Amino acid sequence: MAATATPAAPERAGEPAVVTTTEPANGSGSPSGTAGNSDTADTADTAGTAGTAGTAGTAEPLQRFAVLGAGAWGSTFAKVLADAGREVKLWARRTSQVDRINATGRNEEYLPGIELGENVTATDDLDEALTDSQAVALAVPSQSLRENLTVFRQVLPGAGPVISLAKGVEVGTGLRMSELIAGVGRIAPERIVVLSGPNLAAEIAAGQPTATVLACTDHAAAVAVQLACAGGYFRPYTITDVIGTEIAGTTKNIIALATGIAEGLGLGLNTSASLIARGLNEMTGLGVALGASAQTFAGLAGLGDLVATCSSPLSRNRSLGVLLGKGQSLQQATETTGALAEGVVSCRSTRDLAHRHGISMPITEAVFAVCHQHAAPEQMIRSLMDRPPTPE
Numbered sequence: 001m002a003a004t005a006t007p008a009a010p011e012r013a014g015e016p017a018v019v020t021t022t023e024p025a026n027g028s029g030s031p032s033g034t035a036g037n038s039d040t041a042d043t044a045d046t047a048g049t050a051g052t053a054g055t056a057g058t059a060e061p062l063q064r065f066a067v068l069g070a071g072a073w074g075s076t077f078a079k080v081l082a083d084a085g086r087e088v089k090l091w092a093r094r095t096s097q098v099d100r101i102n103a104t105g106r107n108e109e110y111l112p113g114i115e116l117g118e119n120v121t122a123t124d125d126l127d128e129a130l131t132d133s134q135a136v137a138l139a140v141p142s143q144s145l146r147e148n149l150t151v152f153r154q155v156l157p158g159a160g161p162v163i164s165l166a167k168g169v170e171v172g173t174g175l176r177m178s179e180l181i182a183g184v185g186r187i188a189p190e191r192i193v194v195l196s197g198p199n200l201a202a203e204i205a206a207g208q209p210t211a212t213v214l215a216c217t218d219h220a221a222a223v224a225v226q227l228a229c230a231g232g233y234f235r236p237y238t239i240t241d242v243i244g245t246e247i248a249g250t251t252k253n254i255i256a257l258a259t260g261i262a263e264g265l266g267l268g269l270n271t272s273a274s275l276i277a278r279g280l281n282e283m284t285g286l287g288v289a290l291g292a293s294a295q296t297f298a299g300l301a302g303l304g305d306l307v308a309t310c311s312s313p314l315s316r317n318r319s320l321g322v323l324l325g326k327g328q329s330l331q332q333a334t335e336t337t338g339a340l341a342e343g344v345v346s347c348r349s350t351r352d353l354a355h356r357h358g359i360s361m362p363i364t365e366a367v368f369a370v371c372h373q374h375a376a377p378e379q380m381i382r383s384l385m386d387r388p389p390t391p392e
């Protein structure tokens, strides 16, 4: 299905409407929103080798994309781009997986039964994936992004958007993905576009409509990606709050673990809704302390993704939480699902960030205790209900 790119209005009232792609790229996009803590990211110079967003004067949408990482989300985003009429090289580590994708047009391991589209070609050769690409999407898990970037950075193009798809904060450093991409990947912050929202891969791959946000300090770079990936079932909005978008995408996974645990304990929707609402409160508190806008948390990247992830049986975080709530150990539950649940590591890195910034995150603390301190799931509920009364 070739969908026509239809630029969406900005997510927030008050942001400029998107009417053109000919607007010049803001080569001086402030790095302050994305590169804080870059002293711990890597000592590499982020600006010197980076080039600009490469969107200046681009009348046509970006056409040639590389997607690095062929799991559920990378493959789905490749399909979204292909359905929007783009050409996509999908990079995977395993030659056997590449061969299967190219032979069948499907990635059965991660997206059973889904046709990726004629415009998607898989490769295990990074150079081949990136040759002539005008934009790159990074779709490897958050905790392996650093290791991958040390290789990717040798071949990443010197211009054009770099789209960050992973949801997480690095354990140990507390760095957001855009900070890693800037510091380790040596990409200028104004080229980094963070995509996040209520985006369960299996639903999107099946063509079910969803909205998302593209966050970038350089509005023109976000618009360029928006024009390239918008289609009949995928509606991206642009915003400039990179910090809020990334913190929301990371922390909603922790709250999804909590709602899953509650469900596993046999608790109902009052408990779940309470965790979602109070979860949103603590997500917002951390984001604002780090420099984000509270509004972002009320939008697609915050409330939108939180509701989707906490409610859907497709969510790997929620599903793992259900098994924990039923009494499985973290190891048993991880083996049972066999899937990536970023919240398990993110509750550690988020908790560290919260401690560092003096922010109270009781649900995150309680989930951390269940995942990493052998606390019983009932203890999660008790620790939250026994807290001293406070104003909302």
Ligand SMILES: NC(=O)C1=CN([C@@H]2O[C@H](COP(=O)(O)OP(=O)(O)OC[C@H]3O[C@@H](n4cnc5c(N)ncnc54)[C@H](O)[C@@H]3O)[C@@H](O)[C@H]2O)C=CC1
Pocket (backbone or CB within 6 Å): 069, 070, 071, 072, 073, 074, 092, 093, 110, 139, 140, 141, 142, 144, 147, 148, 165, 166, 167, 168, 199, 200, 201, 202, 339, 340, 342
């Ligand atoms: N699946 C979903 O619905 C969505 C996922 N995300 C985020 O996208 C990121 C990727 O998730 P998925 O694609 O769903 O995970 P996945 O588990 O389906 O796929 C991960 C991919 O990365 C590869 N990989 C794993 N370790 C690697 C390493 N050390 N080096 C290179 N490649 C490695 C795997 O082989 C696989 O191809 C995560 O941060 C996730 O939170 C975001 C939105 C939706």
Ligand SMILES: O=C(CO)COP(=O)(O)O
Pocket (backbone or CB within 6 Å): 167, 197, 198, 199, 200, 201, 253, 256, 305, 308, 309, 314, 315, 316, 317, 318, 340, 341, 342
């Ligand atoms: O990020 C997601 C939906 O937006 C995917 O959530 P899970 O990782 O819990 O499956």
